[in-house]
Amino acid sequence: MNTSVIRKVTFNSAHRLNNPKWDDKKNKEVFGVCNNPNYHGHNYELHLKVAGPVDEETGFVMDLKKLSDLLQEEIVERFDHRNLNLDCPEFKNLNPTAENIAKVIYNILAGKINEGLKLQVTLYETPRNYVIYPD
Numbered sequence: 001m002n003t004s005v006i007r008k009v010t011f012n013s014a015h016r017l018n019n020p021k022w023d024d025k026k027n028k029e030v031f032g033v034c035n036n037p038n039y040h041g042h043n044y045e046l047h048l049k050v051a052g053p054v055d056e057e058t059g060f061v062m063d064l065k066k067l068s069d070l071l072q073e074e075i076v077e078r079f080d081h082r083n084l085n086l087d088c089p090e091f092k093n094l095n096p097t098a099e100n101i102a103k104v105i106y107n108i109l110a111g112k113i114n115e116g117l118k119l120q121v122t123l124y125e126t127p128r129n130y131v132i133y134p135d
Contacts, residue, residue, distance in 0.1 A: 009046050
């Protein structure tokens with residue numbers, strides 16, 4: 001049987017949802033106020049779930065201090081108080097929707113967590129809107 005541990009962190013970022021292949025009218029129709037040319041921000045809340053067997057020697061699925069440090073170094077320092085469109089190379093050619101941000105976070109962390117452990121990213125863009133990757 002697997003057990004899951006979850007670590008929560010927050011970061012604040014600005015972004016603009018925009019498809020450069022579309023004209024302004026279509027971008028406004030699809031993305032609404034999220035297409036504001038001057039950007040807008042969110043107080044993101046990230047829940048990283050790590051699932052796997054409990055180690056018999058440590059009693060941990062994963063050391064939560066190590067997970068906390070990893071999230072701080074790889075996610076918070078990378079995205080906090082940044083404009084995702086302008087400051088983050090991950091979104092140079094990728095629309096920074098909540099869905100894409102969650103997938104980027106997963107891909108950043110997947111290679112840094114022990115093999116055999118399953119990751120799941122839950123990213124709250126607002127208290128009522130969130131995404132889960134993978135689901």
